Amino acid sequence: MVLLVAYSAWVYPFEVAFLSSYPKKPLYIADSLVDLFFATDIVLTFFVAYIDHTTHLLVRDSKKIAMRYLSTWFLMDVASTIPFEAFYYLFTGKAKITLSCYLLGMLRFWRLRRVKQFFTRLEKDIRFSYFWVRCARLISVTLLLVHCAGCLYYLLAELYPHQGKTWIGSLIPNYRETSLWIRYISALYWSITTMTTVGYGDLHAVNTMEMIFIIFYMLFNLGLTAYLIGNMTNLVVEGTRRTMEFRNSI
Amino acid sequence: MVLLVAYSAWVYPFEVAFLSSYPKKPLYIADSLVDLFFATDIVLTFFVAYIDHTTHLLVRDSKKIAMRYLSTWFLMDVASTIPFEAFYYLFTGKAKITLSCYLLGMLRFWRLRRVKQFFTRLEKDIRFSYFWVRCARLISVTLLLVHCAGCLYYLLAELYPHQGKTWIGSLIPNYRETSLWIRYISALYWSITTMTTVGYGDLHAVNTMEMIFIIFYMLFNLGLTAYLIGNMTNLVVEGTRRTMEFRNSI
Amino acid sequence: MVLLVAYSAWVYPFEVAFLSSYPKKPLYIADSLVDLFFATDIVLTFFVAYIDHTTHLLVRDSKKIAMRYLSTWFLMDVASTIPFEAFYYLFTGKAKITLSCYLLGMLRFWRLRRVKQFFTRLEKDIRFSYFWVRCARLISVTLLLVHCAGCLYYLLAELYPHQGKTWIGSLIPNYRETSLWIRYISALYWSITTMTTVGYGDLHAVNTMEMIFIIFYMLFNLGLTAYLIGNMTNLVVEGTRRTMEFRNSI
Amino acid sequence: MVLLVAYSAWVYPFEVAFLSSYPKKPLYIADSLVDLFFATDIVLTFFVAYIDHTTHLLVRDSKKIAMRYLSTWFLMDVASTIPFEAFYYLFTGKAKITLSCYLLGMLRFWRLRRVKQFFTRLEKDIRFSYFWVRCARLISVTLLLVHCAGCLYYLLAELYPHQGKTWIGSLIPNYRETSLWIRYISALYWSITTMTTVGYGDLHAVNTMEMIFIIFYMLFNLGLTAYLIGNMTNLVVEGTRRTMEFRNSI
Numbered sequence A, B, C, D: 001m002v003l004l005v006a007y008s009a010w011v012y013p014f015e016v017a018f019l020s021s022y023p024k025k026p027l028y029i030a031d032s033l034v035d036l037f038f039a040t041d042i043v044l045t046f047f048v049a050y051i052d053h054t055t056h057l058l059v060r061d062s063k064k065i066a067m068r069y070l071s072t073w074f075l076m077d078v079a080s081t082i083p084f085e086a087f088y089y090l091f092t093g094k095a096k097i098t099l100s101c102y103l104l105g106m107l108r109f110w111r112l113r114r115v116k117q118f119f120t121r122l123e124k125d126i127r128f129s130y131f132w133v134r135c136a137r138l139i140s141v142t143l144l145l146v147h148c149a150g151c152l153y154y155l156l157a158e159l160y161p162h163q164g165k166t167w168i169g170s171l172i173p174n175y176r177e178t179s180l181w182i183r184y185i186s187a188l189y190w191s192i193t194t195m196t197t198v199g200y201g202d203l204h205a206v207n208t209m210e211m212i213f214i215i216f217y218m219l220f221n222l223g224l225t226a227y228l229i230g231n232m233t234n235l236v237v238e239g240t241r242r243t244m245e246f247r248n249s250i
């Protein structure tokens, strides 16, 4: 389940940025399967009992279950499952996807709520080391953001009218002919170089659109880095507490 | 109120750096309106009752109110509201603004005291999440500083006698003919690239004046970054305390 | 003992990366001596009494000692001591070392377990300052990682078929003819420039393989830097506690 | 007193790096005066009463004072005051200063012990804000290190036999003819760019000597940055404690 969500969150930005001009049969089938899985999950939720927060009793009444789900996350869950692209194709007969379609597709990130819930439950589970669960959570968030930023940055270059005046075009003049792999790694490389504040400068903003994107990305990273360091400090303090207490007790 | 202060603190460095050679009718009228608003505010303060810190009683006596205000912030409030530029124009008849005028205009930053008070009050308000109030405060400070640094850095290039030997001139030879938007985004891009310590190096100091400016800016940033991380650590420790206590209690 | 482990962990990546095409007599003899020493250490462990964790008694029974050692680290200790390279040479008669040999050689890093134990014991020892022991530990870890990353990065350039399209080849065209010292310092310089997130950009990734390596290295560094800062914060809090308590007590 | 120490610590690296080939009359006289002042201070220490740590009584006995001083810091104080350069000049008659002279001159940094004592006393003084005293201390340390690193880095370029293959020579070919001011600012600019991990890359290592110097400088900075952030976190936690307690008490 969590893996499917991760797949869906990882593959969507990639598709939008890199595959918009490709015939993408195999990935499209995989996507449809994942969407189908989430649709089944929505249906199943109507039949799964839940524990009431106030009475601490298991509620089996299907009406109450339905009422609870419909009044909370049902709408968002459905919205994030509808294959808007397929509908668009059916109604208009055109394969070209528009901006509104992209925005509706971003509803899929709603599914990440489940991953968040999963990690929160794991953190409270005494069987797992808090240190490693927290680390895994932070690494997942970082990797997802790096991936999204890389895809978006590539999309900016793809959409820019003048090929040569883009970050990748100024380095590899005919980059649209190079393999998908090289382009993806370059975008990811830039993304991580900026995220970790190394900033080699071999891939930097060339036009104003890219500058604006980087400004927001860097501001966001400043917060993320501070958050990561804050978490690590917290974990280190917890981790060395036992040794400190042992020393102070002597 | 807070928004007006933010506007006034944001627009002033921008005007000085980018608009010094433009006819700036619309912005000038907006500025005058804001100044008028603050003047009204000063007058109003004389009629607003306050709570005495020692007796915890509401003081309505207008004399006492006036005495208290005059002895505390009145002078600075007035100084930050006087439109020195208009006076200068009236007395000398010249539209060109001198350095002393700029320095007097910097008194407007005094108004930021109100934003600080606003945030301090919000932090103590139990209805708002401490985490988000603190984050908003830190982000505001960061954004304002980034904006000011960008404007100052552009001003340095503008004032330098030799156009080609400036940070922007070495990249865009005829930068003074490009649009205001490109120049502002470039300055902001440099400012954030340096602030977040990414430092791509595509826009770097060229002459000695810029080097000196960057030296001070970076030293200042070192402190600011440490302060941001310190705050974030504090917030993370607070945020995860409940989960930690839950784990330790088992 | 600890020094020998450090030597062995330091020299192995260096050998693999820089000396694969050299006749390396003197280092080979030193390596064999160190391996011999560790083999002796394994034998000695069978005759050294240990303190039982549950009864707190010294166990002198050689059978019990052997049982305990065989069931815990014996296998790994032996595996990390076997000179696979020599065996390979004996069986095949070829001096060229293959990838599988390199991977088996990496078992030597298992010896670092002892250094970890050594530092953990030191941290609990009240005679030494916790601050300096912890600093020494963190510095050792950092230096070892910087060294390994530098060697690996050089190895990537060495293995790449097209000499000119490597990080070092794009700077020094005929780098394979330059002295070992210059190449090692260059690799180390790149490694530390990236680790500390300075990122001058004079030595950056050129081909896709290097980009992938840097992506992982930077992600890893992000965690390491956060860990270092977390530890430092912890130490500073401990260090200034006495002064703080003195101030608060007044 | 503290100011004189600061002057002496600031001026010494500057002299060694930048003025070794200049006739330096005025600075030499100032140095001599400062040295004279410290010599007087040593003599005075023999007549200043001290408080005994065990009995908490003021000791006025001049014999005891002398004994205490002679057995503690007297030797180092004297060593850091002797004008080795002048002696060298007297004995050999040559104005050229050798490496051993430089090393002996470094004893002047011993005087910084007094500044450390001064700040430690200030931190314990309840009349001053702990936050600002600590900040001032950290800023002083940072500035001194940045200055020393800049001077050393310039010295490396100065001593390198091939002018063009130095960090400054690859940017300004005939740098030895440019003004002292430009060279000093360039060195300081590089030093702070590296220290704050911005690393624009416009001034980077060119030869192996510089690489080695930067490797050590960056490793040292990693520790310093972590230390600064650790201190800041500590201060922020202290600073926001009152607000947090107020919120938790409601």
Ligand SMILES: [K+]
Pocket (backbone or CB within 6 Å): A197, A198, A199, B197, B198, B199, C197, C198, C199, D197, D198, D199
């Ligand atoms: K950087």
Ligand SMILES: [K+]
Pocket (backbone or CB within 6 Å): A198, A199, A200, A201, B198, B199, B200, B201, C198, C199, C200, C201, D198, D199, D200, D201
């Ligand atoms: K950089």
